[in-house]
Amino acid sequence: MTRINVKVDGVDHTDEVEPRMLLVHYLREQVGRTGTVVGCDTSNCGACTVHLDGRSVKSCNVLAVQADGHEVTTIEGIADGDRLHAMQQAFHDCHALQCGYCTPGMIMQSIDLLNDNPNPSEDEIRHGLEGNLCRCTGYHNIVKAVQQAAGAGVGGGGGR
Amino acid sequence: MSEPTGPTLLDPVQMGRPVGRLDGRRKVLGVAPYAVEHEAEGAAQAAMVASTVPRGRVRSIDATAARALPGVLAVLDHTNAPRVADGEDREFAPLQDDTVWFRRQPVALVVAESSEVAREAAALVAVEYDEEPAEVGLRPDSPRLYTPEKLSDGSESDTSAGDVEAALAAATHVVDETYATPYEHNNPMEPHATIATWHGEDAGLGDGPVLTLVDSTQGVHAVRSSLAPVLGIEPERLEVVAPYVGGGFGSKGAPHVNVVLAALAAKALAPRPVRLTVTRQQMFALVGYRTATIQHFRLGADADGRLTAISHDVLEQSAAIKEFVEQTGSPTRSMYAAPNRRTTHRVARLDVAIPFWMRAPGEMPGMFAHEVAMDELAHRCGLDPIELRVRNEPDVDPETGHPFGRRRLLECLRRGAERFGWEEGPRAPLSRREGDWLVGTGVASSTYPANAMPGNEATVTFEHGCYAVGIGAADIGTGSWTSLTQVTADALGVGLEQIRLGIGDTRYPSASVAGGSSGLSSWGIAITAAARAFREQHGDRPSEGASATAGMPDNPDLQEYALNSYGAHFAKVRVHADTGQIRVPRMLGVFSVGRAVNPTTLRSQFLGGMVMGLSAALFEESVRDPRFGHVVTQDLASYHVAANADVADLDAIWLDDDVETHLNPMGSRGAGEIGIVGSPAAIVNAVFDATGVRVRDLPVTADKLLAGLLPQRERDHVLGDASA
Ligand code: FES
Ligand code: FES
Numbered sequence: 032m033t034r035i036n037v038k039v040d041g042v043d044h045t046d047e048v049e050p051r052m053l054l055v056h057y058l059r060e061q062v063g064r065t066g067t068v069v070g071c072d073t074s075n076c077g078a079c080t081v082h083l084d085g086r087s088v089k090s091c092n093v094l095a096v097q098a099d100g101h102e103v104t105t106i107e108g109i110a111d112g113d114r115l116h117a118m119q120q121a122f123h124d125c126h127a128l129q130c131g132y133c134t135p136g137m138i139m140q141s142i143d144l145l146n147d148n149p150n151p152s153e154d155e156i157r158h159g160l161e162g163n164l165c166r167c168t169g170y171h172n173i174v175k176a177v178q179q180a181a182g183a184g185v186g187g188g189g190g191r
Numbered sequence: 192m193s194e195p196t197g198p199t200l201l202d203p204v205q206m207g208r209p210v211g212r213l214d215g216r217r218k219v220l221g222v223a224p225y226a227v228e229h230e231a232e233g234a235a236q237a238a239m240v241a242s243t244v245p246r247g248r249v250r251s252i253d254a255t256a257a258r259a260l261p262g263v264l265a266v267l268d269h270t271n272a273p274r275v276a277d278g279e280d281r282e283f284a285p286l287q288d289d290t291v292w293f294r295r296q297p298v299a300l301v302v303a304e305s306s307e308v309a310r311e312a313a314a315l316v317a318v319e320y321d322e323e324p325a326e327v328g329l330r331p332d333s334p335r336l337y338t339p340e341k342l343s344d345g346s347e348s349d350t351s352a353g354d355v356e357a358a359l360a361a362a363t364h365v366v367d368e369t370y371a372t373p374y375e376h377n378n379p380m381e382p383h384a385t386i387a388t389w390h391g392e393d394a395g396l397g398d399g400p401v402l403t404l405v406d407s408t409q410g411v412h413a414v415r416s417s418l419a420p421v422l423g424i425e426p427e428r429l430e431v432v433a434p435y436v437g438g439g440f441g442s443k444g445a446p447h448v449n450v451v452l453a454a455l456a457a458k459a460l461a462p463r464p465v466r467l468t469v470t471r472q473q474m475f476a477l478v479g480y481r482t483a484t485i486q487h488f489r490l491g492a493d494a495d496g497r498l499t500a501i502s503h504d505v506l507e508q509s510a511a512i513k514e515f516v517e518q519t520g521s522p523t524r525s526m527y528a529a530p531n532r533r534t535t536h537r538v539a540r541l542d543v544a545i546p547f548w549m550r551a552p553g554e555m556p557g558m559f560a561h562e563v564a565m566d567e568l569a570h571r572c573g574l575d576p577i578e579l580r581v582r583n584e585p586d587v588d589p590e591t592g593h594p595f596g597r598r599r600l601l602e603c604l605r606r607g608a609e610r611f612g613w614e615e616g617p618r619a620p621l622s623r624r625e626g627d628w629l630v631g632t633g634v635a636s637s638t639y640p641a642n643a644m645p646g647n648e649a650t651v652t653f654e655h656g657c658y659a660v661g662i663g664a665a666d667i668g669t670g671s672w673t674s675l676t677q678v679t680a681d682a683l684g685v686g687l688e689q690i691r692l693g694i695g696d697t698r699y700p701s702a703s704v705a706g707g708s709s710g711l712s713s714w715g716i717a718i719t720a721a722a723r724a725f726r727e728q729h730g731d732r733p734s735e736g737a738s739a740t741a742g743m744p745d746n747p748d749l750q751e752y753a754l755n756s757y758g759a760h761f762a763k764v765r766v767h768a769d770t771g772q773i774r775v776p777r778m779l780g781v782f783s784v785g786r787a788v789n790p791t792t793l794r795s796q797f798l799g800g801m802v803m804g805l806s807a808a809l810f811e812e813s814v815r816d817p818r819f820g821h822v823v824t825q826d827l828a829s830y831h832v833a834a835n836a837d838v839a840d841l842d843a844i845w846l847d848d849d850v851e852t853h854l855n856p857m858g859s860r861g862a863g864e865i866g867i868v869g870s871p872a873a874i875v876n877a878v879f880d881a882t883g884v885r886v887r888d889l890p891v892t893a894d895k896l897l898a899g900l901l902p903q904r905e906r907d908h909v910l911g912d913a914s915a
Contacts, residue, residue: 051307060305065228066221068437070380071471075827078380106221119219126211126791129799130668131218132225132380132437157836164827166380166438167668168795169802170835 035099039064040108048095054088055079057095058105066107066135070164077163080136080143081105087143089136089162106135109142117183118142118176127176129167137163141177142185149186151177197748197853201719205677205687206857209791212673214435214666223435226384226407231464234386235264237456238309239449239473240299240316242291245325245819246511246542249289249298249318256315257301262308265459266316268299273458275451276423281512282545283421283451291320292512293543294821295476297448302456302465325542327820329483329508335539336506342518342536344553344640350524350590353531355489358500362491364571370488370560371888374813374822375481377549378832379667381437382471383407383478385450387457388464400430402457406450408433409443410704411697412646412663417446422454434695436667440803441548442479443667444706449477475825479547480813482507482517486560491531496572498529498583503561505536510545514538517546518553522638522868523561525753528585543820548706550803551864554639555871559889562635562872566618566879573617576634576876577604588753596754596853599783599846600636603759606846607634607781611761620883628765628774631881637758637869641785641851641860644703645743647717651683651725652738658683659691660721661699664714669863670792671710677788678715678857682722700740708756708861711788712854716743719856748853756860758782760801760873766881771893771900775805775874777840785851785860793862797843800866806833808871809890 032047039062046061053072058064058081067090070078074092081090082104090103109116115123118138128134137160144151144159151159156177157170165173217223242249254266267273269286278284285297299316303309326335339348359365386405401424408414411431419426436443453467469477484507491500503523509515520534549555569576584601587594607613613634623630649662660679666672672692679690693699703713725739748754763777780801787793810831813822824830843866850858871889879885884899 049305049307056306065224068225068228068381069468070382071827073471073826073828076380076471106219110220115216115219122219123211123215126215126795128212128215128218129670129792129795130380130436130438131214131223132668134218135221138219154836157838160835162834164380164832164834166378166440166803166832167799169798169800169841170833170838171798171841172795173835 033096035096037098038102040105050094050096052095053091054093054095054098055090058090058103064105064107067105068132068135070132077140078133078136080139080163082139082143087140106138117185118180121176121180121183125172125176125179127168127172133163133165137165137173141180144177145181145186150181198746198856200852200858201681201856203681203786205680206786206788210673210677210687210789212670212792213676214672225381225435225437226405226433227386227466227468229386229405231386231388231466234464234466235302235304235460236306236309237300237302237453237465237467238306238313239297239452240301240313240318241295241476242298243294244291244320244322245294245327247291247320247322249291250321251319252299253317254299257312260308260312260315262304263301263312264304265302266299267456267459273455275421277420282448283418285448285452286455293510294819295544297452300452300456302460325820327541327543327815328817329485329506329539329541331485331506333539335541336537339516339536339538342516342521344518344521346518346521349535351533355500355502355531355533358531359489359491362499363494364492364568366488366490366564366567366571368488368564368567368887370486370563372484372556372559373889374483374815375549375807375811376475376813376830377440377442377479378474379438379440379442381407382469382474383443383447383449384468385453386464386466387453389457389461391461398428401428402454403430403432404450404454405432407436407443408446409436409439409665409667409706410702411665411695412701413704414446414450415697418450418454421451431697432695433665436665439667440550441552441706444548444704447478471827472825475813475822476544479545479549481549481552482509482546484519484556486519488560488564490564490568492568492572496574496579496582498527500531501527501529503534507536508539508541511540511542513545514540515546519557522554522557524590525588525755526561526638527583528589532589541820551639551868554864554868558637558868559871562869563875563887566633566876567885570618575616576618577608580604580636591753593751593753596752596851598755598757600757602846603757603781603783604636607759607761607779611779613761618880620880627768629768629881630765631877631879632761632763633873633875633877633880635760635869635872635876637760637865639708639756639865639868641754641756641854642707642709642712643716643854644709644713647702647713648700648740648742649717649721650700650738650740651721653733653735657689657691658685659693660718661693662714662717663697663699663702664694664710665705666694667705669705669710669796670789671705674711674789674792675714675718679718679722682719708863708865711859712861715857716855717741720744752853754854756782756784756865758865758869760870762873762877764874764877764881766878766896768900771896773809773878773891773893775839778805778870780843780866780870782843782845782865783849784845784862784865785849786858787845788857788859794843796862797866798841800864801841801843801870802833802838804867804870805837805874807867807889808874812890
């Protein structure tokens, strides 16, 4: 067992973990943040995407011990009380989800995309989200949602 | 004239509005619990051990090392697992004997304190086998081919009318080709998963549940009715819960072996809950897939392109452990007019995993062959592919002679042609080039039967000024939480805010599965009946607690009409002249599916289905090891599904004033599958138009085009030299 200190969604956690424990399992099993889901655990689907120090990572491809001393933000940590994050609001408004299983990872990756490129073209959005698979929606409305969020200034820092 | 007998239609007030999905907020917040996100205090984790041989017997299992691992709670195998009460369905009788039916069949189950320990221990279980020779490949000369009694849609294996051979011999134009579709896996994004809790017969709960399954399923009641007899539990005492489901596309339409294993483990560890998540890799062996098909398609036509013969002979496979027969030839029976027609199905039961429903089972592969064959015929007749379809439009259902409810295929084709900018006339392959890219367009028809499944019941209760409506239906992403609320509001004549819908739980009355594009139809029929019964019994001013329950009224129209949805798919493709790379810059679908109960969720269903069609056309293929029959492309890195950047301009529309008057009170027909039917053919036909290369086996990949593109490339080369 190894002791780690991780800030998850703004709350400090100190935990004993097995060195082989994946970050996603730490978040789900130990911290209780089950909003971050597992679609493949082989880093192909993006369902488990979270932010590590503000940059997106696939949390099935990071060990919990690698998060020691760092800050993790999950889908459950981006709303401001009752107020949805502008990206959440955009996914809601644009019907950018059906089953919703890809949604937490898709939203976290979309925020990261806009942080890098606040005004992406449609093509840049499609390529920027290529590592996040959605089996339900055909992606059309997801692209629309990211465009709406970009319009609301998410990547420019005014999106909250 | 006969009396009008169809369902009495509801007045659409809430129906037809693009109501935002009611579960949307929970889902964007990440607080909608899928199966294993449910609380389960102290749950143990299970991991499966898979067989490494395709056929034979387990000689010995040595779990000493696994049991010695700290944190391991139990290792179950056929010598010590709890017994099932009814093992007739062998998919539901795991760990009951030593028989191995296919490679990757579970032969042991480890339960441990954590998933890490469970997985490590599973790898430590040493299994020895007495292997037997296996047959794992689908071949036209397979000794295991037989004629199945029925197809999985309940129809006959073979049908025949007139004299197909004579008609083909006399035909002016003939298409006689073989088409093939690959093994495909559903791959919903949420892996199949279960939390099982065995409370026991005498847990002090009176007649409370003996077993609770929080499961990822398309039908809680289907899980109950399938597994209660297997586990020897009274159906009412098997509780199944599934409020949110991360997609299914058919694979979650019935329980699979993993659910039984979770239940057996929970019984062994009672009362401790057990979580069993099927890994993405294991999904390629345990939760169903679309069989590969080899389809011999023959069309005969006269000089004008009128069909004289349609012949569709299907070879496909099933599993030795359990039969499942894809209804590949079914749509051919009703699609186009021709006096001489036949369909046949031959199936080989191989030593492989069990195939099952995958979005539009039968219609998807069958209509791929049919619609590519039609494109080939149009080419041979020198006709516009749409005109060919116009000339072969039947007046009545060719199979049954029944009138069609409302068949608007030609309107879909015409409306689509207009919107897409379809250039009329016969296709002229290889006639458009933009730089290095060959450009082509293609069209294909689509159809899907309008289904309403029996066995639905709903309850309406007046509580605190609201109407609580319960039915054990499912929302697997289709939007039923929302659309059923709209239906219920109109059935009761109240606003959405007065409806409290309850689904996804066996505490609500019996409901059929979310499958076969039948969910909204079937559940809506029962909900409307319950609402009408409620108003009859309690009027417009019900007292607190007033309640009514009703099932599905008889609908004689179902016997008298052929009820189907229709659609037209248009695709534009670009093929790189040197590399054969294929891009699909545009797809358009035009559909006739009856009333749009919720235009937002409906459109999303169409778009998602079309992209799954694109995915099938270009990417999806489960590659089997020819020695052992297991799938080697068993993750999302090697089994490709369409990603965001594979999609471009995507559009789905539907016909106005489309109300189905024969099926249900909503006037709808169902839309979950029609997007994937025909769309692969439209893309393949567009590839032919672009390149002149006809690909008859899915998926269309660059290597299948390169040989045909070679002459073109050589021409370019020579021209390039000449102009230098
Ligand atoms: S679960 Fe991490 S990428 Fe799929
Ligand atoms: S909404 Fe179901 S996988 Fe994206």
